[in-house]
Each structure stands twice: as C-alpha cells, then as structure tokens.
Amino acid sequence: xxxxxxxxxxxxxxxxxxxxxxxxxxxxxxxxxxxxxxxxxxxxxxxxxxxxxxxxxxxxxxxxxxxxxxxxxxxxxxxxxxxxxxxxxxxxxxxxxxxxxxxxxxxxxxxxxxxxxxxxxxxxxxxxxxx
Numbered sequence: 001x002x003x004x005x006x007x008x009x010x011x012x013x014x015x016x017x018x019x020x021x022x023x024x025x026x027x028x029x030x031x032x033x034x035x036x037x038x039x040x041x042x043x044x045x046x047x048x049x050x051x052x053x054x055x056x057x058x059x060x061x062x063x064x065x066x067x068x069x070x071x072x073x074x075x076x077x078x079x080x081x082x083x084x085x086x087x088x089x090x091x092x093x094x095x096x097x098x099x100x101x102x103x104x105x106x107x108x109x110x111x112x113x114x115x116x117x118x119x120x121x122x123x124x125x126x127x128x129x130x131x
Contacts, residue, residue, distance in 0.1 A: 031079065036060075039086065043078060045070050051079035051112075056086035064092035067120045074120070080113040080127075082106035087130070090115070096122045103129035 033051040041052070042063040054060045062080065082088050088106045090097065090113070097104055098118065104125055106113055113127035 033079075033081070035083075043070065043072075045072065047078050048072055048076045049078070051081055053081040053083040054086065054088050055084040057084055058086045060086045060088045062088050062090050064090065064095050064097075064115065064123055066092065066094040068094075072117050074117050076117040078115045080106065080115065082109055082111045085109055088113070090125060094121060097125050098122065099125035099129055101129075101131060103131050105130045 031049070031051050033053050034047065035053045035055060037055050038060075039056050039058055040061045040063070041054070042065055043052070052062075054062075060082075080088055080090070087108075088111075090104045107128045107130040111128035111130075113125060113129055116124045116126070118124050
C-alpha cells in the first residue's frame with residue numbers, strides 16, 4: 001500500500017496542524033447575522049451564508065422561494081435562529097424540503113436550524129427541528 005506524503009509548502013513537509021491552520025485561514029470563520037422582527041419573511045439572496053434571527057413573540061412563517069424567483073446557488077447554506085418566542089415554520093410552494101421526520105419548524109426559543117440547497121428546488125433542513 002502506498003501512502004501519499006503530507007503536503008509541502010515552500011519545499012518543507014508540514015504537520016497536519018500546520019496544514020489545517022493554513023486551510024482554516026483561507027475560509028470564512030465567522031457568520032453575519034441579520035434580524036427579522038415580523039411574522040412573515042421570504043429568504044433573499046443576501047441571506048446566503050448568513051444566519052437570519054427571528055425575534056417575533058408569535059409564530060413566524062419563513063418562505064423559501066423557488067429557483068425561478070431567487071436562484072440561490074446549489075450548496076448555499078442559510079442559518080435560521082428562533083431568537084424570540086415565536087416558532088419558525090419553514091415552507092415554500094414548489095420547493096421540496098428534506099428533513100428527518102419531515103420536521104420543518106424550530107423547536108423552541110434559541111433553536112438553530114440550517115438550510116442547505118441540495119438541488120434546483122430542493123433544500124435540506126437540519127438542526128433543532130420539530131414537527
């Protein structure tokens with residue numbers, strides 16, 4: 001069995017820690033949050049790669065638009081945080097959602113959910129979800 005050597009930089013072999021640190025310095029290590037106080041919200045292209053925090057005291061309806069309306073790139077990740085008491089329900093006509101147990105709501109205040117666009121009109125919902 002042949003094992004590939006560790007990557008090198010400038011001709012010097014690197015430890016895994018050095019390689020990992022170099023990689024991490026190249027990627028984004030913080031996420032911007034935006035706040036929404038209303039009880040309805042439709043995702044915008046500017047939400048891509050961010051966390052949308054919902055502070056409403058009553059239930060919130062979050063709409064994920066179809067690709068024809070907003071063409072988020074496949075692979076887009078959007079965080080959802082139920083910051084207020086209002087449970088956030090994720091939906092959208094013409095969009096398919098994949099989640100464990102078909103759960104498309106936040107569980108409780110401070111629940112975090114992640115949406116990842118898997119295909120043209122298909123999103124994966126993961127995190128602290130409820131039915």
